[in-house]
Amino acid sequence: MTTEEKIKQLSNELEQHNYKYYVLDSPEISDFDFDMKLKELQDLEDKNPEFFDASSPTQRVGGAITKNFETVVHDFPMQSLSNSYSKEELEEWEARVKKMVDGELEYVCELKYDGASISLTYEKGKLIRAVTRGDGVQGDDVTNNIRTIRTVPLNLKGDFPDKFAIRGEIVLPYEGFAKMNAERVEIGEEPYSNPRNTASGSLKMQDSAEVAKRPLDCLLYSLIGRDLNLSSQYEGLEKARNWGFKVPKEAKLTKNIDEVLEFIQYWDIHRHDLPYETDGVVVKVNNLHQQDELGSTAKSPRWAIAYKFKAERESTVLREITYQVGRTGAITPVANLDPVQLAGTIVKRASLHNADQIQKLDIREGDTVFVEKGGEIIPKIIGVDFTHRDPNSEETQYIKQCPECGTDLVRAEGEAHHYCPNDNGCFPQIVGRIQHYISRKAMDIEGLGGETVALLVKAGLIHNYADLYTLKKEDVLPLERMADKSADNLILGIEKSKEIPFERLLFALGIRYVGETVAKKLAKHYKSIQNLMQATTEDLINVDEIGQRIAQSVIDFFASEENRNTIKRLMDFGLQLEISAEKLANQTDILQGNTFVISGVFSKVSRTDLKKLIEDNGGKVSSSISAKTNYLVAGENMGPSKLVKAEKLGTEILSEDEFLEKLNPS
Incomplete structure (x- = not known):
């Protein structure tokens, strides 16, 4: 078997296992065996880049950066649906439909999943x-991010049309959403508000590798195109399922409006058993010829209507408004309620968000309030x-x-929030920052x-994270539930943290708006904490993806004498406040300010190594040629389209040898 055949065989095998695991929910091999096969394929692709395929299972991990999402006009508009909230409104819709078409009517009922x-x-x-829905006429190209979702097939199977579109919803299952929020709370970040907004926001993240970490799902419901050789909506669902798409099995073909109402009544009760958020049922005329006859208004198709479930809502008494302080000093008002059962749980507290929300709704202590819970954690x-x-x-007076x-x-x-500026003297902020x-x-x-951490701060043993490195075993042994072995592990863990690399330490400092990704960019650009501390606002804004808000936050953090003293102490304790000499050895600024596109097959270095060489020497790698591209590094068997575009834009073209010479001009 040739290498190319082996790559194709492994790709097909992994795609099939991926489909059985994520779509059919019936895995045939263990996660370990799947990972081993994936690693084998990755190794083969790395060693044989001439067989690169954008649809390979290895490409689902992401890595492409999209700074600006291209706007794309939909071939067929993505219209919104008319809503109904009662049996009477559904019956009125059916009466309108019957006036416009001849023949018997059937309806397909599908759950309305709440996503993007x-x-x-x-x-x-x-x-x-x-492409996202956008305004219905045009949306944003988010292909790089969508490729990372396991239930989106990259290659289809069966008798699919030569070209078509399929519409669906990107959703975030409750379980995955809860796990994401647990992780955010663990690192001191605010939890996401609900699965829908989180799913929608994920599609516009610039780093597809970050999207790949999110447990997004894709549920498909509508085939779009010409010459699809279909006669009904329900047949389209079956076809799509056979081609490899995840089509919800809850969809049902019904004969009349009474059966539609039975479907609605059933799922209004049982929707909480589903792993996803749903907010209603979509009812569609099944016959596609009748759909064509019915056509659309300027906003909505006449052949479909959405029945919206009533939100989970109860009334109870708001006894007291209290206020919480987060690690950044943000104040969150909290409603303390008379206990009420809502969506299967007892609710005693609800977030009031901020002062504007309280004023907008005129919420007061002693009020009877309406509490709602859709898919939100809070x-x-x-x-x-x-x-x-x-x-x-x-009237409620917000605290001062x-x-x-x-x-x-x-x-x-x-x-939106009020803040406590006493960041180094406010107990919840001190504890939250160290956590x-x-x-x-x-x-x-x-x-x-x-x-x-809270016990250590309360006992006066630590006041900031630098104090952790002064702790001794005898200091922590008296703490509640602290045994001899636990004390040893704690001191050992603190000592071991001195080996954590600079970019993670920079994230750990808790500079407002500096998350994991921003910390990596700043560490890579400035190389050391000393360089970063001396940076001006203008310098910072010139760093890729650093805006005014982040830049000002960094400046404010290092303007604090107490923060500077803490950094000095971390240096004295031997923490990694600069990129290691080993990492720096192969890094220069020779390519600083230049953007490269790599295309073709290379004989001296692999595409992966080529990308690393560019980034290690200050350059930036892009996946497509634009007016901002400085160089095209051209290997053997390069596609003609990139060459033509480069020549048209006047982009300088380098061979592999010319690129390597650029790194070693001597």
Whole structure:
């Protein structure tokens, strides 16, 4: 078997296992065996880049960066649906339909999943483009991000048309959403508000590798195109399922409006058993010829209607408004409620978000309020029952001082929250900042948990994260539930954290708006904390993907004398506050400010190594040629389109040898 045949065989095998695991939910091999096969394929592709295929299973891990999403006009508009909320409205819709078409009517009922709408285009069985709904006429090309979703087939099977589009919804299952929020809370970040917004936001993330980490799912429901050789909506669902798409099995063919209502009544009760958020049922005329006859209005198809479920809502009494302080000093008002059962759980507290929300809804202590819970982790108050308001109630006055330390609160222009500026003297901020520092994605200090941090601060043993490195075993042994072995592990974990690389330490510092990705970019650009501390706002803004808000936050952080003293102490304790000499050995600024596109097959270095050489020497790698591309590094068997575009734009073309010579001009 040739190498090319082996790559194709492994790709087909992995695609089949991926389909059985993610779409059919019936895996045939273990995760370990799957990973081993994937690694074998990756190794073969790395050694044989001439067989590179964008549809390979190895490409699902992402890595492409999209700075600006291209706007694409839909071949067929993505219209919105008319909504109905009652049996009467559905019957009125059916009466209108019957007036416009002849013959018997059937309806397909599909659950209305609450996510982000997407249109996928396939040519010759391969995914070529994924576009968001946008305004219905045009949307954003998010193909790089969609490729990372396991339930989106990159290659189809069966008797698919030569070219077509399929519409669906990108959703985030409850379980995955809860896991993501647990991880955010662990590192001291605010939890996401609900699965729908998180799924939608994921599609516009610039780094597809970050999207690949999110447990997104894709549920498909509508084939679009010409000459599809289909007669009905239900047949289209079956065909799509056979081609490899994940089509929800809950869809049902019904004979009349009574059966439609039975479907709605069943799922209004049982929708909470599903792994995804749903907010209703979509009812469609099944016959595609009748759909064509019915046509559309300017906004909506006449052959379909959405029945919206009533949101999970209850009323209860708001007894008290309290205020929480986060690690960044953000103040969050909380409604303390009379316990009420909502969506299967007892709710005692609900977020009030900020002062504007309280003012907008005129929420007061003692009010009877309406509490709603869709897919949100935290219930929300959506209104007040003014018929039950005490005529002597007083308007809520938002607090002016921090509830923990008494410091006057501040609210910057354009900010939704009030903040406590006493970041180094406010207990929840001190504890939260250290908890973020020790978290798994930051310093990952084993043997030290969030509760222990609070105990250490309360006992006066630590005041900031630099104090961790002064702790001795005899200091921590008296703490509650601290045994001899636990104390050893804690001290060992703190010592071991001195080996954590600079970019993770930079993230651990807890600079506002500096997440994992930004920390990596800053570390790579500035090489050391000393260089970063000396950077001006203008310098920072010139770094790729660093805007005014992040730049100002970094400047403010290092302007604090206490923060500078903490950094100095971390240096003295031997932490990694610069990129290691080993990493720096192969890095220069020779290619600084230049963008490269790599195309073709190379004999002296692999494409992966070529990309690393560019980035290690200050350059940037792009996947497509544009006016901003400085160089095209051209290997053997390069596609003609890139060459033509490069020549048209006047992009300088380098051979492999010319590129390597550029790195070693001597």
